[in-house]
Amino acid sequence: MFIFNHQLRVRYGDTDQMGYxxxxxxxxxxxxxxxxxxxxxxxxxxxxEAVGIIMPVTxxxxxxxxxxxxxxxxxxxxxxxxxxxxxxxxQYEILNPQNELINQGENHxxxxxxxxxxxxxxxxxxxxxxxxYF
Amino acid sequence: MFIFNHQLRVRYGDTDQMGYxxxxxxxxxxxxxxxxxxxxxxxxxxxxEAVGIIMPVTxxxxxxxxxxxxxxxxxxxxxxxxxxxxxxxxQYEILNPQNELINQGENHxxxxxxxxxxxxxxxxxxxxxxxxYF
Amino acid sequence: MFIFNHQLRVRYGDTDQMGYxxxxxxxxxxxxxxxxxxxxxxxxxxxxEAVGIIMPVTxxxxxxxxxxxxxxxxxxxxxxxxxxxxxxxxQYEILNPQNELINQGENHxxxxxxxxxxxxxxxxxxxxxxxxYF
Amino acid sequence: MFIFNHQLRVRYGDTDQMGYxxxxxxxxxxxxxxxxxxxxxxxxxxxxEAVGIIMPVTxxxxxxxxxxxxxxxxxxxxxxxxxxxxxxxxQYEILNPQNELINQGENHxxxxxxxxxxxxxxxxxxxxxxxxYF
Numbered sequence: 083m084f085i086f087n088h089q090l091r092v093r094y095g096d097t098d099q100m101g102y103x104x105x106x107x108x109x110x111x112x113x114x115x116x117x118x119x120x121x122x123x124x125x126x127x128x129x130x131e132a133v134g135i136i137m138p139v140t141x142x143x144x145x146x147x148x149x150x151x152x153x154x155x156x157x158x159x160x161x162x163x164x165x166x167x168x169x170x171x172x173q174y175e176i177l178n179p180q181n182e183l184i185n186q187g188e189n190h191x192x193x194x195x196x197x198x199x200x201x202x203x204x205x206x207x208x209x210x211x212x213x214x215y216f
Numbered sequence: 217m218f219i220f221n222h223q224l225r226v227r228y229g230d231t232d233q234m235g236y237x238x239x240x241x242x243x244x245x246x247x248x249x250x251x252x253x254x255x256x257x258x259x260x261x262x263x264x265e266a267v268g269i270i271m272p273v274t275x276x277x278x279x280x281x282x283x284x285x286x287x288x289x290x291x292x293x294x295x296x297x298x299x300x301x302x303x304x305x306x307q308y309e310i311l312n313p314q315n316e317l318i319n320q321g322e323n324h325x326x327x328x329x330x331x332x333x334x335x336x337x338x339x340x341x342x343x344x345x346x347x348x349y350f
Numbered sequence: 351m352f353i354f355n356h357q358l359r360v361r362y363g364d365t366d367q368m369g370y371x372x373x374x375x376x377x378x379x380x381x382x383x384x385x386x387x388x389x390x391x392x393x394x395x396x397x398x399e400a401v402g403i404i405m406p407v408t409x410x411x412x413x414x415x416x417x418x419x420x421x422x423x424x425x426x427x428x429x430x431x432x433x434x435x436x437x438x439x440x441q442y443e444i445l446n447p448q449n450e451l452i453n454q455g456e457n458h459x460x461x462x463x464x465x466x467x468x469x470x471x472x473x474x475x476x477x478x479x480x481x482x483y484f
Numbered sequence: 485m486f487i488f489n490h491q492l493r494v495r496y497g498d499t500d501q502m503g504y505x506x507x508x509x510x511x512x513x514x515x516x517x518x519x520x521x522x523x524x525x526x527x528x529x530x531x532x533e534a535v536g537i538i539m540p541v542t543x544x545x546x547x548x549x550x551x552x553x554x555x556x557x558x559x560x561x562x563x564x565x566x567x568x569x570x571x572x573x574x575q576y577e578i579l580n581p582q583n584e585l586i587n588q589g590e591n592h593x594x595x596x597x598x599x600x601x602x603x604x605x606x607x608x609x610x611x612x613x614x615x616x617y618f
Contacts, residue, residue: 094519094529095374095512097367099420104363105273106243110497113240117496117555127496128555139239142278149272152367153519153530228385228395229378229506233499233554240497244363251362251421261362262421286501287385287396373541374515377508406551407507412544 084162084215086119092154102149108176109142112187115158116172123211134196135205140169141190148184155179165216166204168192218296218349220253226288236283242310243276246321249292250306257345268330269339274303275324282318289313299350300338302326352430352483354387360422370417376444377410380455383426384440391479402464403473408437409458416452423447433484434472436460486564486617488521494556504551510578511544514589517560518574525613536598537607542571543592550586557581567618568606570594 090111098104117127130137150156161173169190176185193202224245232238251261264271284290295307303324310319327336358379366372385395398405418424429441437458444453461470492513500506519529532539552558563575571592578587595604 091516091519093512094366094515095372098362099365099367099369100270100272101367102272105276106240106247106363109240109243110495113496114493117493126555131554136234138234138236138280138283140280142239142276142280144276146272146274146276152533153528225382225385227378228381228500229508231501232496233501233503235501238497244361247362248359251359260421265420286399287394368538368540370540373544374508374511377511381508404502406502406504406548408548410507410544410546410548414540414542414544417540 084119084212086115086122086160088115088118088158088160090114090156090158092150092152092156094152097152100149102151105144105146108144108146108185108187111156111158111176112142112160112172112174112189115160115174116189119160119162119172120208123208125207125211130205130208131196133205135202136194136196137170137191138194139189139191142187144185144187146185148178148182150176150178150184156184162212162215165209165212168201168203170204170208218253218346220249220256220294222249222252222292222294224248224290224292226284226286226290228286231286234283236285239278239280242278242280242319242321245290245292245310246276246294246306246308246323249294249308250323253294253296253306254342257342259341259345264339264342265330267339269336270328270330271304271325272328273323273325276321278319278321280319282312282316284310284312284318290318296346296349299343299346302335302337304338304342352387352480354383354390354428356383356386356426356428358382358424358426360418360420360424362420365420368417370419373412373414376412376414376453376455379424379426379444380410380428380440380442380457383428383442384457387428387430387440388476391476393475393479398473398476399464401473403470404462404464405438405459406462407457407459410455412453412455414453416446416450418444418446418452424452430480430483433477433480436469436471438472438476486521486614488517488524488562490517490520490560490562492516492558492560494552494554494558496554499554502551504553507546507548510546510548510587510589513558513560513578514544514562514574514576514591517562517576518591521562521564521574522610525610527609527613532607532610533598535607537604538596538598539572539593540596541591541593544589546587546589548587550580550584552578552580552586558586564614564617567611567614570603570605572606572610 157177425445427443561577
């Protein structure tokens with residue numbers, strides 16, 4: 083299992099008139115967290131795109147437990163629970179500054195050759211860098 | 217079962233560099249669609265807030281089937297599959313201009329008294345206006 | 351002078367915890383309004399891109415006069431004050447449901463050949479369709 | 485003159501199908517930068533709101549010079565050019581990873597008592613913390 087923690091701060095523009103982070107901002111938070119998780123492996127999502135692989139999201143599940151608030155410094159724990167093959171799964175747990183679990187989510191992403199639109203297996207570079215953790 | 221169709225057009229700012237609608241924009245589309253679905257019942261989400269009820273989202277599931285593209289006029293079908301009680305469920309089906317199903321989603325929302333933070337049952341106004349459909 | 355009115359409804363996700371439309375959402379509203387203004391001329395921004403022209407924004411000025419509120423049906427008046435040459439200017443006036451002027455803005459956009467990155471003059475198609483108004 | 489540098493990373497969701505950061509995301513970047521600029525003075529915008537002061541934006545000017553790209557680590561220089569009175573002015577200069585100036589902007593914000601809606605002068609706390617720099 084691969085785990086990575088990333089911190090980010092809630093922007094004013096992320097809140098809504100309830101005074102909570104709007105529910106549509108969590109996918110953005112997840113994206114930031116998984117980009118940093120991949121970077122911690124020694125390369126970047128940008129590099130994957132540069133070699134012609136795009137990674138569209140095919141599934142998302144979110145459980146909203148407690149609201150996040152303006153200016154909260156959130157901790158997003160990204161978990162890759164299994165070695166990717168045709169699909170890579172990212173799970174997320176968000177903790178607020180009081181260390182309470184406020185949000186849980188999951189994404190499935192696939193690997194697509196940008197030129198042809200064909201679904202591919204996970205790039206070796208990514209699989210190899212994750213093997214250490216499994 | 218209650219069903220309502222709403223149309224909206226994809227904005228340039230909704231796309232990402234893959235040329236697709238960014239996966240984080242669908243929750244915004246769902247919100248627009250369910251606000252119009254409620255309006256079609258003869259009142260508005262705004263009016264519910266005006267009498268002190270807020271409706272935070274507690275769950276979201278999304279299945280991304282095909283990409284939506286810039287300037288697409290999308291049809292969002294909102295379904296309320298059962299009479300709300302402590303929870304109201306909204307299901308969504310998004311069709312592209314070629315009438316293909318490109319996205320499916322679901323939200324759970326709860327009813328909270330804004331002043332006290334207490335979870336309530338669905339307001340009678342909402343339940344009564346939906347009873348016709350069940 | 352070319353003038354076009356477009357209506358759009360404020361989304362919940364557009365508000366912030368002040369209860370106002372967040373100041374960063376107005377550029378999105380402007381984009382929607384100018385896309386519809388162009389469409390009213392008989393073609394679309396999407397078609398311009400399809401023939402290899404992209405139109406990056408080079409300037410924006412905004413004057414925030416009064417807040418826009420959740421669920422407001424806003425009227426956005428888009429004005430093209432002069433025939434485009436190397437630059438096209440769009441001006442915007444936003445009216446709230448009480449018909450008050452709440453926001454004024456302006457954008458400059460240029461015409462760039464997507465392949466080469468070269469700055470071009472306004473496409474003839476666009477200039478010709480606007481000539482009627484000047 | 486008060487100057488503060490803040491770094492942030494461009495998210496995938498911030499790009500559009502041109503492959504550039506969408507022009508409507510810069511106000512969000514400005515907000516992040518000025519929040520951190522205020523924090524560097526020893527308090528936070530959140531604390532100002534907690535004592536009943538909200539700070540709506542009344543003006544924005546942006547000059548888009550070069551595109552920002554996905555995953556760029558941007559440096560945003562926030563400048564407060566003069567002591568605030570009825571208005572506080574923030575100026576921004578954004579540098580890309582190649583240290584090129586890609587964007588310049590300015591915001592005017594006012595001070596409003598949340599309860600009454602009355603326009604106020606800048607809170608003493610803010611003015612005093614800035615006096616050192618002028």
